[in-house]
Amino acid sequence: MSQSQAPWKQPMPAAQFSLMRDILAAPSPVGLEAAMTYGVLKPHFERFAPKGWQVHQFKGNAGIVLDTHPGRDDMFKLMLIGHADKIRMQVRSIGEDGKIWINTDSFLPTVLIGHEVKLFSEDPEKPGEYRCLEGGTVEALGAIHFSDPAQRSGEKGIKKEQIYLDLQIHGDNKKQQVENLGVRPGDSIIFDRPIREGFSPDTFYGAYLDNGLGCFATAEVARLIAEAGGTDSVRVMFAIASYEEIGRFGSRVLAGELKPDALIGVDVNHDYVAAPGIGDKRMQPLEMGKGFTMSVGSIASEQLNRVIAQAAKANDIPLQRDIVGVDTGTDGMAGVLASVDCAATSIGFPIRNMHTISETGNTRDVLAAIHGLTHAIQALDKMPDLDRAFLDNHPRLDNARPLDHQGCEAPQSDDE
Template sequence: MSDAKKPWNESMPEDQFALMRDILAAPSPVGLEGAMTYGVLKPYFESFSQDGWKLHQFKGHAGVVLDTHPGQDEMFSVMIIGHADKIRMQVRSIGDDGKIWIDSDSFLPMTLIGHEVKVFSEDPENPGNYRTIEGGTVEALGAIHFADSALRTGDKGIKKEQLYLELQIHGENKKQQIENLGIRAGDSIILNRPIKRGFSPDTFYGAYLDNGLGCFVAAEVARLIAENGGTDNVRVMFAIASYEEIGRFGSRVFAGELNPDAIIAVDVNHDYVAAPGIGDRRFTPLEMGKGFTMSVGSIASEQLNRIIETTAKEKDIPFQRDVCGRDTGTDGMAGVLAAVDTAATSIGFPIRNMHTISETGNTSDVLAAVHAIAESVQAMDAMDDGSGKLRRQFQNNHPRLDQAEPLGHQGSDKPEGEDD
């Protein structure tokens, strides 16, 4: 395959970038994921879904799963999971002066100051109906003139209890003006910045790459599998989960109900090379623009990783190994958390400024993840013959370190082509 035929070596086409932007822009705070799952991804799934495929829907949350072989439990099954829920702020209370005091959730308070947001308020008179308010910003201190000296020098930071939403309310009965809008405690607030292409080649930035990107990857893998005629021996479930940011609850429901043999979670990762102030911590040198990441450690299956790594090397798709310790931190843990026997791993892409309004990524890493997963699914489909062969391979071929071969010193010569 020439470089010209390797999408991860090319700029993402504009129509594909527009789809990614639409997925990331869908307002889907925790518990209200339907805008992304039903508003964007369900219609996209339906646009290419093959005869016999089924879209699973759920009662307790707005997650969806596109299933290539519904009900065929005898087949080896692979679930590819992204999560639609976004971290959000919530209204706590309303002050007499018109300030709307808010919770910061999983944001660092100081990263929120001055940024435009959208408020999604449930109509008190019509529960289940939501209105949106734009034009507000998150504030904490007002002008620098009112901050004490420690805040001015940076010796003291902003506390989450200081955050409020500024709607420019003035005049009489300020609190009543807010209450007349129907804004109540618990209403969701999200950052208002759709992604844009970045200054450097193949980069992009904006809010909520975490984790609309994982959903985009799952959807694009589904499209590629469909365009290739589907799979014959492996059942694939393209899952868009909810509640990941508060405990990975949606994906464990998927695992518990659909019982996949393998799970591939897709979620953002960190660019540790560019992260400020952590050089002496010796993190794994994951870097934006160097390919997708693959978790090693925690519950990551060596057999599943072996298939993905082998496939990536065969197709010349760049990847980086991510040391994840005790917990992948992603929906890759869904099977374990649901007490389901599944081989699992987590695929990602290094981004910068996670959980801010200016998260930054590289389209080449995202495309590398899309094609690595799609090619790995095709490889697994070719490994099975419909008799349960692949499931038995996973059961019977766990690595045996007691059979490891002794390794001696290998000398000091560098591999051919490497500089001294």
């Protein structure tokens, strides 16, 4: 493939960006993920899936899996997993003054203030039917005039217990006005912020890149594999999981049910170079715009990583190594958590401002991940006897060769 044809070196086409925006826009807070899985992704899968491919559905969660060779347990099984669930706020109680006190889950309280949200409320009279309430904002302190000096200076922060939803309720019987809407404790609240193209080239921003972005990438890999004629020796399962934000519970069910031989979590990562205030932590210099990331360490399989890294290098796709320690922090852990013997790793895309209303990403990183995974799957499909290859070729450090000092001159690059 020529440099000019490499999609990861080009702006994302408008139609592809529109699909990404539709997936990210689906209201899918934890436990209510079907808007994304059944409303957007399942119909999308069915539009391009070749005859014989099958979508698996589940009773206990809204996860789905697009399977290239359903029932073929004799084949080597590879699972890619994005997760559809979004972190959300939740109604805790309703005050006499009409304030709706809310739990903030995995948000920093300070990033919530003043932002518009949507509240999804189950109809008390018609269980199973939901209504959407718009026009409210998340608040905590009101006007600066009512804050004490330490809050004005920033010396004193905001506690999560101070966060409430303001529906501009006024007049008589304020609590009753809210209760008449059928709003109840437990109702879910999410940001009302679709993604938009950013100011800088190839960037975009908005809420919930975590992890509609991984679902979009997984779906696009499935489409590219389908358009290339599918696979012959690898059974690929393109999974969209639930419950990741509360402990990877959905993905471990999918892995436990379908028992993959290899598994790749697909999720957002951090741009550590741009992250404020972490210089003394000396994190690895992952950076937005410099390619997709691949987990190294933890449960990450060096054999699976080798295939991904070789595919990326062979096709000049930019790849950054991510050091993950004891836990990938993603659905890449699903096999281990489900007690399934599978080689596993995690890939991602560096974003900024994770778990805020202004998460920011780069389309070229996303495209690099999509095409890197596609080439890796195709490379796996060409390998003979994959079961034995993964059983017999674990790295042997006792076979490591001695390494001498290599001098101080920088090696010449291919461009020189």
